[in-house]
Amino acid sequence: MARRMDEEYDYLFKVVLIGDSGVGKSNLLSRFTRNEFCLESKSTIGVEFATRTLQVEGRTVKAQIWDTAGQERYRAITSAYYRGALGALLVYDVTKPMSFDNVSRWLKELRDHADSNIVIMLIGNKTDLKHLRAVTTEDAQSYAEKEGLSFIETSALEAINVEKAFQTILSEIYRIISKKPLSAEDPGQANIKEGKTIVVGESEANQKRSCCSSS
Amino acid sequence: MEKKTLIDDYEPGPVPSPRPVDRFGFVKLDVGNNIPEAVVKDRSVFERERDERRLRKWRKMIGVNGSDWKHYVRRKPNVVKSRIRKGIPDCLRGLVWQLISGSRDLLLMNPGVYEQLVIYETSAAEMDIIRDISRTFPTHVFFQQRHGPGQRSLYNVLKAYSVYDREVGYVQGMGFVAGLLLLYMSEEDAFWLLVALLKGAVHAPMEGLYLVGLPLVQQYLSQLEQLVKEHLPKLGEHFAQEMINPSMYASQWFITVFSYSFPFHLALRIWDVFLFEGVKIVFKVGLALLKFRHDELIKLPFEKLVHALRNFPEDALDPDTLLPMAYSIKVTKRLEELTEEYEKKNGKTVQSTKLNENQSPAS
Ligand SMILES: Nc1nc2c(ncn2[C@@H]2O[C@H](COP(=O)(O)OP(=O)(O)O)[C@@H](O)[C@H]2O)c(=O)[nH]1
Ligand SMILES: [Mg+2]
Numbered sequence: 001m002a003r004r005m006d007e008e009y010d011y012l013f014k015v016v017l018i019g020d021s022g023v024g025k026s027n028l029l030s031r032f033t034r035n036e037f038c039l040e041s042k043s044t045i046g047v048e049f050a051t052r053t054l055q056v057e058g059r060t061v062k063a064q065i066w067d068t069a070g071q072e073r074y075r076a077i078t079s080a081y082y083r084g085a086l087g088a089l090l091v092y093d094v095t096k097p098m099s100f101d102n103v104s105r106w107l108k109e110l111r112d113h114a115d116s117n118i119v120i121m122l123i124g125n126k127t128d129l130k131h132l133r134a135v136t137t138e139d140a141q142s143y144a145e146k147e148g149l150s151f152i153e154t155s156a157l158e159a160i161n162v163e164k165a166f167q168t169i170l171s172e173i174y175r176i177i178s179k180k181p182l183s184a185e186d187p188g189q190a191n192i193k194e195g196k197t198i199v200v201g202e203s204e205a206n207q208k209r210s211c212c213s214s215s
Numbered sequence: 216m217e218k219k220t221l222i223d224d225y226e227p228g229p230v231p232s233p234r235p236v237d238r239f240g241f242v243k244l245d246v247g248n249n250i251p252e253a254v255v256k257d258r259s260v261f262e263r264e265r266d267e268r269r270l271r272k273w274r275k276m277i278g279v280n281g282s283d284w285k286h287y288v289r290r291k292p293n294v295v296k297s298r299i300r301k302g303i304p305d306c307l308r309g310l311v312w313q314l315i316s317g318s319r320d321l322l323l324m325n326p327g328v329y330e331q332l333v334i335y336e337t338s339a340a341e342m343d344i345i346r347d348i349s350r351t352f353p354t355h356v357f358f359q360q361r362h363g364p365g366q367r368s369l370y371n372v373l374k375a376y377s378v379y380d381r382e383v384g385y386v387q388g389m390g391f392v393a394g395l396l397l398l399y400m401s402e403e404d405a406f407w408l409l410v411a412l413l414k415g416a417v418h419a420p421m422e423g424l425y426l427v428g429l430p431l432v433q434q435y436l437s438q439l440e441q442l443v444k445e446h447l448p449k450l451g452e453h454f455a456q457e458m459i460n461p462s463m464y465a466s467q468w469f470i471t472v473f474s475y476s477f478p479f480h481l482a483l484r485i486w487d488v489f490l491f492e493g494v495k496i497v498f499k500v501g502l503a504l505l506k507f508r509h510d511e512l513i514k515l516p517f518e519k520l521v522h523a524l525r526n527f528p529e530d531a532l533d534p535d536t537l538l539p540m541a542y543s544i545k546v547t548k549r550l551e552e553l554t555e556e557y558e559k560k561n562g563k564t565v566q567s568t569k570l571n572e573n574q575s576p577a578s
Contacts, residue, residue, distance in 0.1 A: 021387065022346040040353035043346075045388050045475055046466030048525070051518060064518070071343065071387045076428045077462050 009053050009062040013173050016082055016114075018106055019091035020099040021070030024125040027156035028091065029067045032166050037157050044069045047081055056170045057178075063170055065089075075109065082114035086173045087121070089165065092140075094124045094153065095132040100140065107147065119176065121150045121169045128155040239479045240398070242354045270304045277307070277314065284314045296491065300542060302534070303487045309399035315490045317416030318408040329403045332375035340377040340385035344370060351390035358394060368402040369394055375406050380413065386425040388470040395474045395482065412490075420493040423564065424470065430564045435469045435494070436461040438553045439501060442546060446502055450513055457517045464524035468501055469494070476525075477532065484534040495546055503541035507531045 033050040068078035092099040144151035154161040357365035396405035444451035
């Protein structure tokens with residue numbers, strides 16, 4: 001598929017940002033895509049997305065990241081966006097134990113609505129608030145191991161580990177994708193190169209359908 | 216009643232450094248173009264005179280403290296409708312909104328109830344509300360100060376509502392609606408207007424909108440998608456091709472009635488009409504925006520398209536061009552049909568959904 005010069009990339013990876021409201025998803029996204037932290041940010045209504053093109057394992061990857069409203073009430077709208085995502089960044093706030101407790105509910109959401117082979121990374125954000133920390137690195141680490149997730153702690157405010165978090169999940173996705181055999185029976189692989197939202201593991205016909213028909 | 220004075224219970228505290236604000240109290244962004252200067256420019260003599268004429272007519276129409284309003288609406292509904300569509304004079308807006316919605320009557324029928332809700336009741340949503348307080352109109356001077364009067368009233372209204380209507384509780388987005396109201400009326404008035412919007416006094420233009428699963432939002436999005444196909448077939452086709460779903464750009468149109476990210480002077484004009492005519496104005500304005508940008512939009516690929524749909528340029532957002540265009544788009548009848556179809560397929564969305572205003576006489 002022909003693409004214009006400014007959109008040169010080898011792969012397009014769709015990733016979703018999920019987790020309780022207020023944990024810092026929108027700021028992680030703006031830090032990663034625009035290197036900005038916005039003190040006067042609004043709460044997210046519905047879904048938003050931003051992109052950044054970067055080098056991953058020597059390939060040019062365009063990351064298309066969908067940010068979602070965290071409130072339970074929005075699940076009906078946001079969960080439609082899990083479909084077709086290759087990765088999910090599941091964020092909690094290291095100063096809010098509740099947001100960590102809810103991680104298991106978010107995992108269930110993903111199991112119910114996302115593709116089964118989705119790569120999930122657990123992120124503990126706001127590490128700059130050292131005096132307020134209420135979830136230890138060890139607890140989160142061992143939880144992540146138990147659930148088979150990768151794990152990292154970040155500060156969107158101080159730009160700590162944000163780049164690394166995204167790099168890591170994109171590399172993981174890349175490794176999984178590039179292992180898949182390239183064949184006619186595997187349209188997922190071909191779709192990666194198409195400049196649109198990709199739905200790995202679905203047929204071309206399915207892919208033409210809206211990626212998030214509200215249901 | 217005039218615009219509320221914002222400093223009645225002001226406590227001295229850390230005052231944010233003074234930054235230039237626009238006429239509505241939003242901090243001016245040096246780069247952003249949220250508040251187009253062209254619209255804020257000094258009014259010409261002609262405009263000033265026109266506004267004064269309008270104000271006189273409005274004062275006569277509503278009577279002292281709104282005493283003639285109901286009578287006038289019954290006798291001359293179409294005059295009222297057309298005056299509202301031209302914009303309610305800003306100094307009467309708070310009062311007129313309360314008259315249109317019938318929230319005034321709710322307030323009078325329920326003395327002391329608001330105070331009771333604020334002071335004595337606790338809500339399961341308190342933490343959720345607090346988390347969003349500083350993220351609601353963060354660039355408006357009234358809401359900027361941490362724990363200042365603006366943030367406190369916003370919290371009180373939202374908490375009171377979440378107790379009053381436990382089925383709805385608190386939903387992200389409600390803060391923008393409550394915040395908008397608070398810039399024009401007292402806490403208690405804003406609360407009852409919120410009740411009127413969601414529960415109905417004259418009609419309930421937001422009833423069911425915030426229920427679990429956001430069923431009405433889903434219905435509206437699906438109806439919008441269909442209307443785009445019918446009114447702007449080429450664009451509808453392009454959206455389908457690029458796999459654009461209306462939830463990517465229009466959720467906030469319905470959830471906050473354009474108060475989340477649109478220029479404030481435009482949001483106010485839309486709210487004037489919304490209160491009188493109901494949700495169809497949201498569809499009309501949405502379609503008008505798409506129509507205005509039609510020729511650009513049909514050329515854009517997916518990502519640029521979504522971006523364009525969330526960031527309309529200044530010239531598209533001028534109320535004096537956008538609104539007449541919106542009024543000229545007819546959707547009422549088709550919306551009714553689509554609602555019927557939708558409900559046949561999905562079951563009734565909300566028990567007494569009034570897509571159309573019933574008592575308010577707008578056609
Ligand atoms: N101290 C600190 N605050 C943060 C950090 N990330 C986000 N915040 C703040 O947390 C609040 C919620 O952030 P936001 O990105 O809107 O959260 P979301 O609801 O998950 O999208 C905002 O007030 C941010 O300024 C961080 O890394 N450190
Ligand atoms: Mg957010």
